[in-house]
Amino acid sequence: PEGVTKTTGFCSHRRSSQGPDVAYRVSKDAQLSAPTKQLYQGDAFPEDFSILATVKPKKGSQSFLLSVYNEQGIQQLGLEVGRSPVFLYEDHTGKPSPEDYPLFRGVHLADGKWHRVAISVHKQTITLILDCKKKTTQRLLRDPHPIIDTKGIIVFGTRILDEEVFEGDIQQLMIVADHRAAYDYCEHYSPDCEVSVPDQPQNQDPNRSNTLQRLLGDPKVFPGQREFMIPPESFESAFRSPSSGDLLKRCPN
Template sequence: SLPEGVQKVPGFCTSRRSGTPDHAYRITKKAQISAPTKQLFSRRFPENFSIMTLVKAKAGLQAFLLSIYNEQGVQQLGLELGRSPIFLYEDQNRKPAPEDYPLFKGVNLADGKWHRIAISVQKKNITLILDCKNRITKTLPRSNNPVLDTKGITVFGARLLDEEVFQVCYTLCNCSNKNCQLEIKADLIYFANTHFWTFK
C-alpha cells in the first residue's frame, strides 16, 4: 500500500506498444516521505552525482522536490522546482555561500506540464538538462573535496518547516523515450553509478 498523501495516477504515456501504460505518483500535502540519509548512502554521499526525474508540478508552485539535511538539521542539498529554480548545496565548509547557489533564470519547472529534468554535478559545475534538449551549465563554487553529512535525513517533496509542499506526478526520466514507444521498467531518481531509489 502507498503512504498517506500518495496516489497512483496515469503517467506520462497512457498507452504504449507494449500495452502497459505508465503510472505516476501524485504527492499531496499530506505526504511525509523521508528516510535516514545513511540508509540511502551507506558509505558517503557521492562527490559527483546526477538526479533525473520526469515531473508535472502544479502551475505556479515554488517548492523543493528533494532536500538532504545534516545531523543538526541544516539543509545541505535541495532541488527546487518553480520559476527560476535554485539548486541549494552546502558542503562541510559551508560552501558555496547562499548568494552563490546556482539559479536557473528563465526556466519554469512548475507550469503544469510534464518535464524531463536531469541535474548533473561534476567537480565545480552543475548542468541542468531540461526536456532532453535545453542545457544550462552554472558554476558550483564548492570546496575541493566536498563532503555532505549522511547522518541526517532526506526528505522528498518538501523542506522541513515549509508550508508549501511539492505536489507532483512523478515517473522515470528517459530521454530516448520521447514518443511513448519504450517500456518503462521502474520509477527512480538516479544519484550515481550505484545509488538509486525506486518508488513503486
C-alpha cells in the first residue's frame, strides 16, 4: 500500500540465511487497519499475553504502534513507542483509569536504533523486556477477569483521531496468548544475528521458509497457544472491512 516499502531489517546478515532480515519501512502516509477477528481468530482475547515487536521508530518520534478498539470505538489496548512510552489498557469495567496506565520512564524506543520489545501482561502486572536485557515491571490495575472486545478493529501505527503516526521500520509484531513468551523473545522469535532462526511451531509448515520475515505470516493455532501476527499481505495490500466502516472513517487520512 501507499507509504510502505521493504527494507533491510534487524540483521544485515544472519547466520545460515542467504541475505538480510526483511523489514517494512512505514511512512506517515500508510494507513493499515483491520477487524480484530480477522487478525486474532481466537474465541476471546487472552487475559494474559505477550506483545512482541522488533522495530526502529523514526528518531525523536512519539506514536502508538498498535491500537485495539472495541465495537463502540473505545480504545482498549495501545502500545506506544518513543520516550517514556505508555501502555494503554482498558478492560470491560474501564480499569485501569488513564492516570494509572503503566508508564515506562527511562525507556527510549525512538533513538534511531533497532529495538526488540517484549511485553508480558500477567494478572495485575506488566513487564517490559527491552533488547533482551532491561526489565521493568509496573502494576496493571485491571479487573481480575478482564475482557477485551474482539468485535472492533486493530489500527497499526496510530490512534483514531491522533495526529502522531508511526514512522520507521518494523520487522515483527505479534500478540501471543502466553505471558511467558516475552521472556523467550530473543531465543525463540527474534534471536541475535549470529544465531539461526530456531524452528518453532508456526515455522514447521514445509511451505514456510525459516526466516524472521515468515514469522509475520498468517495466524497459526497450535495446542496451548494462539498468536496474532501482522501478516505480510496486510503490508502488501491495505485491507478494509465494510463491517467496520464506521470506525475506519474516523481514522486520520
